[in-house]
Amino acid sequence: MGEILFLAHRMPFPPNRGDKIRSHHLLKALARLAPVHVGTFAETQEDRDHHGELSAIAASIHMADRTKPLVLAGIQAVLSGKPVSLAAFHDRGLQSWVEQTLAAQPIDTVVIFSGQMGQYLPDSFDGRVIIDLCDVDSAKFEAYAEAGNMAWINAREGRLLAAEEERLARRADVTALISESEAALLRSRISPRAEADIRVFGNGVDTQFFDPATGLDQAPYDHRGPNLVFTGQMDYAPNVAAVERFTHRVLPELAARYDAQFHIVGRAPTDSVHELGKLPGVTVWGGVPDMRPFLGAATAVVAPLSIARGVQNKVLEAMAMARLVVLSEEAATGIPAQDGQHFLIARDDAAMVSKLRDLLEGRRDGRAIGAEARQFVANEMSWEAIYEQVATLVQPDGKNSRAA
Structure with a gap:
């Protein structure tokens, strides 16, 4: 050659x-x-x-x-x-x-x-x-x-x-x-x-880099209630649409019932994303030097994408960090993992609310699913x-x- x-x-x-x-x-x-x-x-x-x-x-x-x-x-x-x-x-x-x-x-x-x-x-x-x-x-x-x-x-x-x-x-x-x-x-x-x-x-996914055992103990969130996290390039239209969808259609009930907060983490947030950060319970972090502390301290990672082409790195990285991921069918495309075992697929906004409520009320074991997710990506991806x-x-x- x-x-x-x-x-x-x-x-x-x-x-x-x-x-x-x-x-x-x-x-x-x-x-x-x-x-x-x-x-x-x-x-x-x-x-x-x-x-x-x-x-x-x-x-x-x-x-x-x-x-x-x-x-x-x-x-x-x-x-x-x-x-x-x-x-x-x-x-x-x-x-x-x-x-x-x-x-x-x-x-x-x-x-x-x-x-x-x-x-x-x-x-x-x-x-x-x-x-x-x-x-x-x-x-x-x-x-x-x-x-x-x-x-x-x-x-x-x-x-x-x-x-x-x-x-x-x-x-x-x-x-x-x-x-x-x-x-x-x-x-x-x-x-x-x-x-x-x-x-x-x-x-x-680089499972050696994205590893919950890396010693990144410093939690970036002061909030003691549930911290729900979305990561991604925040001038990318499907990501912008996803965080707008979650903020307006999913977060209100979770914030009212459980004092949940939503964290948007990623580079180059648009003006419309910054506007979301002015709403109660929403924090826009922008670009951060290391995504791992934000993932590691998350109660759950969400990926409510309506348009998603290919395999979502954000999902693989959260799974490698042993986090429970609640995601749309579109965001799960191309990842041969099992719904209910490695992540939770929500087919509409009501389902996403329901699955997160199951987690926050203890009907779902987020740690166990996160551990299975970590093992899956380490072995297969x-x-x-x-x-x-x-x-x-x-x-x-x-x-x-x-x-x-």
């Missing part, structure tokens, strides 16, 4: 949000197989501060600054007939670096992380192509449009992204999705004549176990060229 070109739409360090966690571990797995050249985007100073960590694992790097305003990306998308998602991540400097790297280095495999980066793959490349779409992103925009959220814009984005996803699946030797439901959805959108190789490459799948994606014979 030669060398690998890895293209990711976000800097894989630090692994502090869902897509970055996945790309981070995918990169680490690839680096075990062969030298990896990395092209990516930096969005924040925090990204740039981790350049040294990326340098330690990569053979070469091009880190483009993602500074293009969304309005400009929208104009470019309309003029070019492309999705806004592609226009937002198009950079001439990165395009030039990709072309030069492919010409100068012995690269026989290109691994593309997320559909936005497929535009950088030249038609002339005749080596092996692996595309990790994670999930069928077009379906998310279609759902936004169906819900009446900027319907024309999101319908256009969904339609054009669906065409790009089909193009990439036809172009790739292997297209990876995060769960069987996402893989089945993509297969249903592609003609059987395309003979696309679509496989599942699941998400994992650790990143170390998932690393073994990467060689089969990249190398048809599954051999490790560095170990050979």
Whole structure:
């Protein structure tokens, strides 16, 4: 095997949000197989501060600054007939670096992380192509449009992204999705004549890092009553909708009966999320240096997502911390755990209230379910176990060229 070109739409360090966690571990797995050249985007100073960590694992790097305003990306998308998602991540400097790297280095495999980066793959490349779409992103925009959220814009984005996803699946030797439901959805959108190789490459969790026995005893909550916690990137629309749903439809009864408080923990909260923090019983923490104390001190972790594509890292991390998770069916997608044994699925708001009441009144043993959850993810969904799948994606014979 030669060398690998890895293209990711976000800097894989630090692994502090869902897509970055996945790309981070995918990169680490690839680096075990062969030298990896990395092209990516930096969005924040925090990204740039981790350049040294990326340098330690990569053979070469091009880190483009993602500074293009969304309005400009929208104009470019309309003029070019492309999705806004592609226009937002198009950079001439990165395009030039990709072309030069492919010409100068012995690269026989290109691994593309997320559909936005497929535009950088030249038609002339005749080596092996692996595309990790994670999930069928077009379906998310279609759902936004169906819900009446900027319907024309999101319908256009969904339609054009669906065409790009089909193009990439036809172009790739292997297209990876995060769960069987996402893989089945993509297969249903592609003609059987395309003979696309679509496989599942699941998400994992670092069970050594997310471990309730790590000695993180400092509880961040002063409140002595039940502390219910939601974690996630808080400028991501499905997360915003989830915390608004919980605050207005679930929390009031729990706060009145049990003095429960709701804690929203995660980076970049929107103005609407900050407004929730002004309500009684709701605290918006924003970004925190370490999520583990917030999870470890939670009475329960909630994930009432209505739109959820792929596997939710927030759920895996809470399970690894031996917390009881009460979640929607959508948030449970792609996690082959058992309802009632490893977490509790609530199919509507009333069910979520009921299951949390069962916990708070002692009819459910949250500690026992949390312990089962921890054992499940340690056995079935650790990143170390998932690393073994990467060689089969990249190398048809599954051999490790560095170990050979």
